[in-house]
Amino acid sequence: MKTARLHRLFNPRSGRCLDVAVDHGFFNEGSFLAGIEDLPKAVATLVAAAPDAIQLTVGQAPHLQRMPVRAKPALVLRTDVANVYGARLPRTLFSRMIDDPVGQALRLDAACVVVNLFCIPDQPELADQCIQNILRLKPACDTYSMPLMVEPLVFQADAKAGGYGVDGDPAKIIPLVRQAVELGADIIKADPTDDVVSQLATAAPDGEQLTDVELGMFLIQLLVAGNETTRNLLSGGLAALAARPRQWALLAADPRRIATAVEELLRWTTPVISFMRTATRPTELCGQEVAEGEPVLCLYASANRDEDVFGPDAGDLDVTRDPNPHVSFGFGVHFCLGAALGRLEARVVLEELLARFSTMSPAGDVVRAPSPVIAGVRRAPVVVTAR
Numbered sequence: 001m002k003t004a005r006l007h008r009l010f011n012p013r014s015g016r017c018l019d020v021a022v023d024h025g026f027f028n029e030g031s032f033l034a035g036i037e038d039l040p041k042a043v044a045t046l047v048a049a050a051p052d053a054i055q056l057t058v059g060q061a062p063h064l065q066r067m068p069v070r071a072k073p074a075l076v077l078r079t080d081v082a083n084v085y086g087a088r089l090p091r092t093l094f095s096r097m098i099d100d101p102v103g104q105a106l107r108l109d110a111a112c113v114v115v116n117l118f119c120i121p122d123q124p125e126l127a128d129q130c131i132q133n134i135l136r137l138k139p140a141c142d143t144y145s146m147p148l149m150v151e152p153l154v155f156q157a158d159a160k161a162g163g164y165g166v167d168g169d170p171a172k173i174i175p176l177v178r179q180a181v182e183l184g185a186d187i188i189k190a191d192p193t194d195d196v197v198s199q200l201a202t203a204a205p206d207g208e209q210l211t212d213v214e215l216g217m218f219l220i221q222l223l224v225a226g227n228e229t230t231r232n233l234l235s236g237g238l239a240a241l242a243a244r245p246r247q248w249a250l251l252a253a254d255p256r257r258i259a260t261a262v263e264e265l266l267r268w269t270t271p272v273i274s275f276m277r278t279a280t281r282p283t284e285l286c287g288q289e290v291a292e293g294e295p296v297l298c299l300y301a302s303a304n305r306d307e308d309v310f311g312p313d314a315g316d317l318d319v320t321r322d323p324n325p326h327v328s329f330g331f332g333v334h335f336c337l338g339a340a341l342g343r344l345e346a347r348v349v350l351e352e353l354l355a356r357f358s359t360m361s362p363a364g365d366v367v368r369a370p371s372p373v374i375a376g377v378r379r380a381p382v383v384v385t386a387r
Contacts, residue, residue: 001145005074008074009076014211020053022046022060025039026078054076055076056077058078074111077110077113080116093120094129106144113137113146115151134150134184134185138184141186168191228376229336229338230346232376235377235380236271236380238380239382244317248359250320251319257319260320260322262347263324268304270301270304272300273301273374274297277296279293279294357386359384361383
């Protein structure tokens, strides 16, 4: 039966549960009531929007459950009431559970019950109350096959944030989530943290979040593409400078050349050697006809050695080259999202190395990774002289 209720709760296509909480009146905070003053209307509006679940209290739940709608969001019943959401925390905090929470949930045909697990600085008594609530709920939930949702909430210090100020530090949230799991939660409802992945997963600039596939591809772009390209720019670029002491000396003599040196190393190393693109319409490139749908191999490394663009010394490394219209970051709609970060990382590395070392020279052969896509460097030993 618990599985059946979970099936009611989670969207069969996405595997997710969009649970919209409108249980705010439970907490005696006037600022929480904006937009839900007319509760029956608010619930009807939400039902029309068709989230997977609506989180309500015992006093609100009948507005949802008596609606004559065959397919409607599942009910998540709030089982605890607390006084921790104000602009300033009161002198004494509490988290109290309603009487017979699972029995009331069954009578209301809820798909799940939810309870808080607070972590508020210097408030261990409140944490104890939350744990006691969960420990009382868990056996009843298991007896009657009612899924238990635990909502871990980490607050900032009252003096810093003033009352309800969520702390997005993963180092604090993750242990609390683990504690909720260990206490027997079937479902965790956790606030997003401050990390980039959580922000991407929850962002909805056009009213829609990224799908799992889109999020996965974005993370590959962010975590893999950004790492591989910058790493090989730095290793390949430093190996090139080590083999050309005059270029290193030019930078050491005038660190203002670092900006142009970064652009030249981007051109010289071309971390992304090539990429395949697909023609969206018939066109002609340098006398070669390309049909719609035909694959086109973009050889960035070749473009960055084009003598028509860079002159007869296109094959040379010159840290003073300016202008430098390389295409290492791509162009148009495919221009690299991490271009500014890549430039910054390369600039900082050069600044720090030049401040510490007067010379740099090769200490062995450069071992490159065989790849038609990434100009990978597996090994590039160098010897440096400290200033």
